[in-house]
Amino acid sequence: MQRQSGASSDHQTTTNNIKECTFCQVENIESLTMKETQNLRLVADYAPLIEGHILIIPKQHYTCYGDVPASLDDEIYALKQEVRHFFELNYAEPVYWEHGIFHQTVYHAHLHCFPIGPLVYDLEQSGLGLRVHGQDNIRRWHQEHGHYFYLEDAHHGYLFPPNPEDYTFIIKNELGPAVAAHSNYKGWRMPQERQIEGKPLIASVMARWQTFQRNEQADALSS
Numbered sequence: 001m002q003r004q005s006g007a008s009s010d011h012q013t014t015t016n017n018i019k020e021c022t023f024c025q026v027e028n029i030e031s032l033t034m035k036e037t038q039n040l041r042l043v044a045d046y047a048p049l050i051e052g053h054i055l056i057i058p059k060q061h062y063t064c065y066g067d068v069p070a071s072l073d074d075e076i077y078a079l080k081q082e083v084r085h086f087f088e089l090n091y092a093e094p095v096y097w098e099h100g101i102f103h104q105t106v107y108h109a110h111l112h113c114f115p116i117g118p119l120v121y122d123l124e125q126s127g128l129g130l131r132v133h134g135q136d137n138i139r140r141w142h143q144e145h146g147h148y149f150y151l152e153d154a155h156h157g158y159l160f161p162p163n164p165e166d167y168t169f170i171i172k173n174e175l176g177p178a179v180a181a182h183s184n185y186k187g188w189r190m191p192q193e194r195q196i197e198g199k200p201l202i203a204s205v206m207a208r209w210q211t212f213q214r215n216e217q218a219d220a221l222s223s
């Protein structure tokens, strides 16, 4: 599903959609929730592309991370670091992906986290993406230009203007191959397929997360 709405109509869309928003109805994501902080939830994706596919979702309804206020920046950073540590112990380096309002199926900000890093394609040299440093850059770009999509690994973050060709390019040349390289699945599958095949992947990532959290707590107590 695609929607081409200008930044100015986002607020109207938001107000209309909160009641039907999947991520605002907590009961929809309760069983998939791995951790809660004051303003964020870490949630296993219900139709994972690979094991370890999880989401960072603000509790409050924002259309995208460019819309999230600066007061949450430190909390977002801390949770991303925790995901990174978890991924590196269990899978591989993280890649964070926000497909933005422009390619969203749920119109509530969410950052996809995949253990498929580091990125291999040279995005800087290609001139497709803009190097960004932190939430502040994303917020500013969003205020000035509107929609975007976003890709980050443990080393660099890139923001992209919502150009459908560039989006397809990134999926085909970066995300697709990285997911394939880290799983037994070849190519993209339909969400319905992933939902069925994803059940054991979700169970596994949640079990690993619990072990990770127990070990973190033990480390904290012993130091």
Ligand SMILES: [Zn+2]
Pocket (backbone or CB within 6 Å): 018, 021, 022, 023, 024, 060, 061, 062, 107, 108
């Ligand atoms: Zn929502």
Ligand SMILES: [Zn+2]
Pocket (backbone or CB within 6 Å): 099, 104, 105, 106, 110, 112
């Ligand atoms: Zn999404």
